[in-house]
Amino acid sequence: MLHSPIDRIAGATPPAIAARVKGLSDRAIAWLFVAPSIVLLLAINIFPLIWTIRLSFTNFRVNRPNEPIRFVGLRNYINILTDGDVWRSMQATAHFLIWTIILQVLIGFFLAYLINKKFRGNDLWTTIIVLPMMLSPAVVGNFWTFLYQPQIGLFNYVIAFLTGNDPSSFSMIASTTLAPWAIVIVDTWMWTPFVMLICLAGLRSIPSSIYEAAECDRASKWRQFWTITIPMVLPFLMLAVLFRGIENFKMFDLVVQLTGGGPGSITELTSINLKRAAFEQWRTGYASAYAVILFVTVFGLASIYVKALNRVKQR
Amino acid sequence: MRSLLLSPAVAAGIYLAVSAATASHAQAADLTLCWAAWDPANALVELSKDFEKKSGNKMHYEFVPWPNFADRMLNELNSSGKLCDLMIGDSQWIGGAAENGQYVKLNDFFDKEGIKMDDFIPATVVGYAEWPKNTPNYWALPAFADVVGWTYRADWFSRPELQAEFKKKYGRDLAVPKTWDELTDIAAFFQGREIDGKKVYGAAIYTERGSEGITMGAMNALYSYGFQYQNPNKPYDLEGFVNSAEAVAGLEKYKKLYECCTPPGHSDAYMTEDVDAYKSGQVALQMNFTFTWPGINADANVGGKKTGYFPNPAGPKGAQFAQLGGQGISVVANSDKKTEALDYIKWFAQPEIQRKWWAFGGYSALKAVVDDPGFASSQPYAKPFLNSMAIVEDFWAEPSYASLLQASQKRFHDYVVANQGTAKDALDGLVKDWKGVFQDDGKY
Numbered sequence: 001m002l003h004s005p006i007d008r009i010a011g012a013t014p015p016a017i018a019a020r021v022k023g024l025s026d027r028a029i030a031w032l033f034v035a036p037s038i039v040l041l042l043a044i045n046i047f048p049l050i051w052t053i054r055l056s057f058t059n060f061r062v063n064r065p066n067e068p069i070r071f072v073g074l075r076n077y078i079n080i081l082t083d084g085d086v087w088r089s090m091q092a093t094a095h096f097l098i099w100t101i102i103l104q105v106l107i108g109f110f111l112a113y114l115i116n117k118k119f120r121g122n123d124l125w126t127t128i129i130v131l132p133m134m135l136s137p138a139v140v141g142n143f144w145t146f147l148y149q150p151q152i153g154l155f156n157y158v159i160a161f162l163t164g165n166d167p168s169s170f171s172m173i174a175s176t177t178l179a180p181w182a183i184v185i186v187d188t189w190m191w192t193p194f195v196m197l198i199c200l201a202g203l204r205s206i207p208s209s210i211y212e213a214a215e216c217d218r219a220s221k222w223r224q225f226w227t228i229t230i231p232m233v234l235p236f237l238m239l240a241v242l243f244r245g246i247e248n249f250k251m252f253d254l255v256v257q258l259t260g261g262g263p264g265s266i267t268e269l270t271s272i273n274l275k276r277a278a279f280e281q282w283r284t285g286y287a288s289a290y291a292v293i294l295f296v297t298v299f300g301l302a303s304i305y306v307k308a309l310n311r312v313k314q315r
Numbered sequence: 316m317r318s319l320l321l322s323p324a325v326a327a328g329i330y331l332a333v334s335a336a337t338a339s340h341a342q343a344a345d346l347t348l349c350w351a352a353w354d355p356a357n358a359l360v361e362l363s364k365d366f367e368k369k370s371g372n373k374m375h376y377e378f379v380p381w382p383n384f385a386d387r388m389l390n391e392l393n394s395s396g397k398l399c400d401l402m403i404g405d406s407q408w409i410g411g412a413a414e415n416g417q418y419v420k421l422n423d424f425f426d427k428e429g430i431k432m433d434d435f436i437p438a439t440v441v442g443y444a445e446w447p448k449n450t451p452n453y454w455a456l457p458a459f460a461d462v463v464g465w466t467y468r469a470d471w472f473s474r475p476e477l478q479a480e481f482k483k484k485y486g487r488d489l490a491v492p493k494t495w496d497e498l499t500d501i502a503a504f505f506q507g508r509e510i511d512g513k514k515v516y517g518a519a520i521y522t523e524r525g526s527e528g529i530t531m532g533a534m535n536a537l538y539s540y541g542f543q544y545q546n547p548n549k550p551y552d553l554e555g556f557v558n559s560a561e562a563v564a565g566l567e568k569y570k571k572l573y574e575c576c577t578p579p580g581h582s583d584a585y586m587t588e589d590v591d592a593y594k595s596g597q598v599a600l601q602m603n604f605t606f607t608w609p610g611i612n613a614d615a616n617v618g619g620k621k622t623g624y625f626p627n628p629a630g631p632k633g634a635q636f637a638q639l640g641g642q643g644i645s646v647v648a649n650s651d652k653k654t655e656a657l658d659y660i661k662w663f664a665q666p667e668i669q670r671k672w673w674a675f676g677g678y679s680a681l682k683a684v685v686d687d688p689g690f691a692s693s694q695p696y697a698k699p700f701l702n703s704m705a706i707v708e709d710f711w712a713e714p715s716y717a718s719l720l721q722a723s724q725k726r727f728h729d730y731v732v733a734n735q736g737t738a739k740d741a742l743d744g745l746v747k748d749w750k751g752v753f754q755d756d757g758k759y
Binding site for chain 1 (some may be wrong): 385386389390392393394395411414415416514523524525578579580581582583597714717718721725728729732733734735
């Protein structure tokens with residue numbers, strides 16, 4: 001009777017290998033193979049996490065090695081949760097998160113639906129559409145900074161052409177009202193293809209026999225869409241939302257490159273705010289508490305979401 | 316394969332090769348100098364070839380672009396890294412680096428080698444070398460003197476039709492501005508004007524949010540209008556000095572200049588963006604550190620007689636100050652090659668090397684160089700540079716300077732660029748932020 005995962009791995013080890021290594025049991029060999037992964041996991045994930053939690057209760061500043069480290073209890077957590085700037089950055093993150101997810105899901109699904117139709121050259125179109133997500137976010141940020149440039153930027157010229165305004169009369173990334181939308185547009189441009197690919201996988205996983213049966217029942221295309229396509233693609237869509245949600249919650253590079261968190265602090269997402277505390281102000285204890293709060297938030301929301309996702313899959 | 320791994324001859328060979336490589340590495344005394352990636356750093360590479368030739372030491376360089384310079388290098392110092400033997404760190408780092416034992420104190424070395432701080436421009440000694448300020452405790456040798464100043468399109472200023480139009484409108488000649496009001500008038504005059512078939516703008520100023528840009532820019536107006544960091548008679552007493560009526564007027568002036576007279580989209584601009592705007596012929600005036608002047612002078616589009624240079628103008632009551640830039644060169648306390656690093660500083664401090672440094676495009680802080688009768692006429696920007704160095708003020712150099720700087724970056728950008736609140740709100744908020752930092756530091 002094999003109980004633990006190690007026992008199961010040991011049981012699966014081919015006898016020929018175990019026999020060749022003298023003095024080691026199957027179980028020891030299994031540990032030997034698994035141990036490096038466990039050590040690596042402990043070293044780069046678990047230990048830093050525990051260390052961060054420990055630091056979050058101290059006044060530690062990495063740039064003050066000579067100062068004694070004092071335990072400050074919950075002071076860092078209280079300071080963060082009562083800081084208006086932190087809440088403003090949470091608000092900016094929520095705006096970015098909600099709008100990018102809405103737009104990426106809608107556009108991604110629409111593109112997947114189109115690409116799923118068999119037409120000449122759809123492989124070529126798929127390749128063209130997925131190109132943006134293959135680029136580095138820093139490159140994309142830099143590239144769009146030029147596109148948004150009021151004097152030479154193509155984006156401004158297109159908008160100006162459509163509206164009849166002077167292209168230099170507005171700046172997407174210099175305006176407090178437009179800048180949040182500027183980063184939503186770029187993230188949507190870059191990551192909609194990712195959602196499209198997931199939706200495409202969902203659409204292609206639906207057996208054609210279900211549609212054929214619906215045709216036999218004389219179900220309209222609209223009804224087929226709502227009662228077959230949407231429910232069967234929904235778990236895939238929810239998965240895409242989960243991935244994009246987690247990714248965008250910790251979005252950093254693209255926004256730093258585009259706006260640097262400005263103008264003012266309008267697009268300062270929590271990740272940028274945290275970075276400033278940790279590596280510009282060197283408030284290490286405070287930043288650790290901030291990181292713990294963000295970790296708990298993402299972990300909590302993702303756990304609730306995964307439960308919902310599982311329920312949808314089981315339906 | 317098995318026999319190769321076990322061969323004693325091969326193992327011995329590898330051991331000897333590794334030992335030889337290690338030994339040669341130790342003897343070569345490779346020194347790594349860390350600085351920002353900019354034109355003066357390239358000049359220093361050229362200059363240092365002389366040191367390599369004379370000392371036999373090999374120089375290596377770690378140059379990081381300005382926006383990431385502080386992040387990268389302070390990480391290196393804080394983590395007790397061994398990458399840098401010599402650091403040309405920013406002036407604000409002195410306090411932290413001294414108190415945390417990251418730089419070697421140089422007093423004994425200076426005494427032994429006969430290097431006197433009296434031989435350097437006083438402002439650079441206070442700004443780049445001393446901690447605590449105004450005490451004879453030296454942590455660096457003034458290496459690169461720099462200050463914020465202005466360039467202007469002399470060729471545009473000299474056009475008769477523009478001269479006439481300006482005189483008609485403002486009742487005075489279109490000339491180098493003496494005050495911030497005059498500067499704003501000139502910038503407004505050029506804003507949106509068409510020159511040689513191209514739309515041009517008034518002034519390229521500092522507005523960058525991420526590192527230190529808008530603080531280094533706005534402080535020029537604030538100083539000249541009457542801002543003071545603290546009560547001169549009571550350290551860390553900020554109320555009524557940082558947020559005085561004069562300081563509020565200075566910040567309002569800077570915002571006005573941003574709103575009326577900068578090129579479109581100039582909302583996150585620092586040194587590079589200002590140089591780009593100026594060299595591409597977009598603006599009539601440019602605020603920038605004087606290190607950019609040699610490059611502008613040599614530029615095919617705007618160089619030579621097309622450009623003039625002037626120090627930061629005065630405020631309404633005649634006070635005239637400019638933001639200090641520049642850096643000192645320090646020996647990193649964690650370096651294993653302190654002796655060789657000190658040799659480099661000794662070599663660098665020599666008057667003839669400092670003269671070469673100026674000739675290569677580096678701004679020397681040595682009086683023997685800048686007080687030389689031929690210095691002022693050696694370059695068109697030499698005299699404006701000297702005049703600018705005579706009016707410098709510097710940001711806090713406290714160990715907590717980073718928190719102090721982040722606060723001013725946020726408050727200034729929120730008000731000037733993002734148009735949130737009033738100048739009084741911004742400066743009151745700054746007092747609150749700075750007091751909080753000093754409270755944490757136990758200054759009250």
